[in-house]
Amino acid sequence: MKKFMFLHFGFEKPTPEIMKAWEAWLKSISDNQVDQGGFSGGREISKSGTKDLPWNMESITGYNIIEAESLDAAEKLAQSNPFIASIRIYELRSM
Numbered sequence: 001m002k003k004f005m006f007l008h009f010g011f012e013k014p015t016p017e018i019m020k021a022w023e024a025w026l027k028s029i030s031d032n033q034v035d036q037g038g039f040s041g042g043r044e045i046s047k048s049g050t051k052d053l054p055w056n057m058e059s060i061t062g063y064n065i066i067e068a069e070s071l072d073a074a075e076k077l078a079q080s081n082p083f084i085a086s087i088r089i090y091e092l093r094s095m
Contacts, residue, residue, distance in 0.1 A: 001067040003034065003092040004074040008062040010085025011055055021082035029066060029077050038062035057085045065092070 012018075026036070039061055042053040053059065061084070068074040074089050081087050 001069065002074075004066050004068055004071070005090045005092055006064040006066065006074075006078055006081070007060050007088045007090070008064075008081075008083060009060055009088065010057045010083065011059050011061050012057075012084055018082065025081050028080065029064070032066040032068060032077060033064055034067060035065040036063065 026033070039059070041055065042060075044051050044053055066074060066077060068077060071089065071091055074091075078087050078089055
């Protein structure tokens with residue numbers, strides 16, 4: 001099995017409907033999930049300096065690490081995700 005990271009983009013104030021949809025989705029992927037977490041703020045560091053990151057529709061708000069046979073299989077797990085702006089999938093590789 002390969003490991004994949006789902007990165008969730010976009011923030012809006014959670015409603016009971018949004019929370020219910022997320023709970024259902026997390027339950028649906030529980031057999032494949034290795035880890036999950038969320039973010040609350042951050043900073044970007046670059047050659048031009050450091051800046052606080054905004055909390056808006058472009059923010060990375062959370063992640064899931066899942067196991068799947070392929071990128072296509074990981075995508076199928078993500079299809080029913082109740083994302084706010086988008087979800088990105090990356091295959092993780094061992095170093």
